[in-house]
Amino acid sequence: MIPIWYYAGKKLGSELKSRQVPLLALAAAFSFVIMMFNVPIPGGSTGHAVGAAIVGIVLGPWAGVIAISVALVLQALMFGDGGITAIAANCFNMAVVMPFVGYYVYKIISGSTDITSSRRVIAAAIAGYISLTIAAGITGFMFGIQPLLHRTAEGVPIYMPYSLNVTVPAMLLEHILGFAILEAIVTALIFAYIQKTDSSLLYGERSAQKMRMRKSSTA
Amino acid sequence: MDKTVRNLAIGLVALIILAPLGLLAVGETFGEWGNEELEEKIGFVPSGLERLSSLWSAPMPDYALPGIGESMTAASAAYILSAVIGVVICAGLLYIIGKRIAKD
Numbered sequence: 001m002i003p004i005w006y007y008a009g010k011k012l013g014s015e016l017k018s019r020q021v022p023l024l025a026l027a028a029a030f031s032f033v034i035m036m037f038n039v040p041i042p043g044g045s046t047g048h049a050v051g052a053a054i055v056g057i058v059l060g061p062w063a064g065v066i067a068i069s070v071a072l073v074l075q076a077l078m079f080g081d082g083g084i085t086a087i088a089a090n091c092f093n094m095a096v097v098m099p100f101v102g103y104y105v106y107k108i109i110s111g112s113t114d115i116t117s118s119r120r121v122i123a124a125a126i127a128g129y130i131s132l133t134i135a136a137g138i139t140g141f142m143f144g145i146q147p148l149l150h151r152t153a154e155g156v157p158i159y160m161p162y163s164l165n166v167t168v169p170a171m172l173l174e175h176i177l178g179f180a181i182l183e184a185i186v187t188a189l190i191f192a193y194i195q196k197t198d199s200s201l202l203y204g205e206r207s208a209q210k211m212r213m214r215k216s217s218t219a
Numbered sequence: 220m221d222k223t224v225r226n227l228a229i230g231l232v233a234l235i236i237l238a239p240l241g242l243l244a245v246g247e248t249f250g251e252w253g254n255e256e257l258e259e260k261i262g263f264v265p266s267g268l269e270r271l272s273s274l275w276s277a278p279m280p281d282y283a284l285p286g287i288g289e290s291m292t293a294a295s296a297a298y299i300l301s302a303v304i305g306v307v308i309c310a311g312l313l314y315i316i317g318k319r320i321a322k323d
Contacts, residue, residue, distance in 0.1 A: 009320070012320060013320040014322070015322075016317060016320060016322065017321060017323055018318065018321035019221070020317075020321075021313075021314060021317035022221070022228075023221075023224050023227075024313050024317045025310035025313040026224065026227055027313075028309035028310060028313045029231060029305070029306040029310040030231055030234075031309075032302075032305040032306060033231060033234050033235055033238060033305065033306060034234070036238050036241045036282065036298070036301070036305075037234075037240065037241040038241040038242070038248070039241075039244055040244035040245065044245075045247070045249050046246050046247065046248050066313070070312055070313060071305070074308055075305070077275075078277055078278060078308075079277055079279050079281065079301060079305075080275070080277030080279075080280040081277075081281070081282070082251070083271075083275075084274065085274065139250070143250050150267060152266070157265050158265050158267030158268075159265050159267045159271075160265070161261050161265055167249075167250070170249050171249060174249060190227070193223070193226075194223060194227075197226070198222070198223040201224070
């Protein structure tokens with residue numbers, strides 16, 4: 001994770017506008033709080049949304065890497081949530097995979113539609129849904145390979161006791177039927193609000209406008 | 220500050236106040252079991268987990284304050300306090316970093 005953080009910091013330094021700084025601060029804080037909203041699902045397990053897709057869409061994926069990582073590291077250090085030995089894995093899945101998948105799914109579905117288009121709200125919802133589902137699948141995979149990688153000579157697992165055929169379906173199902181729906185709703189609501197009130201805050205919007213202006217002035 | 224950002228911040232404050240709703244969910248997230256829970260589930264605590272569990276002690280484990288009681292009110296207050304601490308540190312840190320690296 002360290003090279004990714006380093007690169008994300010550099011990228012962010014080159015694209016962050018000072019007008020977006022309060023929004024960036026808010027993004028990390030929002031992700032921290034939304035992860036505290038544990039939602040029960042049938043079967044006695046709980047989980048939560050992450051808020052990483054909306055951060056990737058609004059501020060760009062690299063800003064998402066930094067913002068969500070800060071929230072996750074604080075969770076682990078201060079509140080023992082996630083755990084310090086899992087920081088790198090958690091950050092990879094939730095702070096890298098999610099903002100990038102979220103941002104590109106949103107981009108692909110939005111296509112060249114107008115920034116105020118309602119298709120973009122749907123794009124944001126699908127981005128939230130897919131990003132959390134993929135992150136959950138990868139997390140399940142990481143869980144499942146633990147007993148293969150780390151076990152005693154007698155085959156007793158040292159860390160994660162469940163194998164792939166349990167962890168991947170468990171993580172995927174919980175998220176496909178539950179938490180990813182929540183992530184989709186959260187992503188769509190916040191997106192719709194920003195789109196309606198001040199779409200110039202959205203990542204890439206300013207530069208897109210400038211390019212359009214430049215194009216029309218040279219034409 | 221932009222009006223939109225201000226209103227989003229107000230929304231975040233509302234979320235902080237509602238945060239104790241997250242306490243209502245019983246049961247642990249998949250893969251986030253504690254050692255006792257694992258022992259119940261599979262009959263033993265994997266040796267590596269037992270060893271690593273003493274690596275770090277968080278000041279507010281599980282978003283609770285050690286020694287303020289188990290009541291729902293106390294737990295809710297500690298949960299809100301945790302959310303406030305989380306928001307202040309996350310937002311503060313990124314605001315400072317953001318201001319330093321922002322180009323214009």
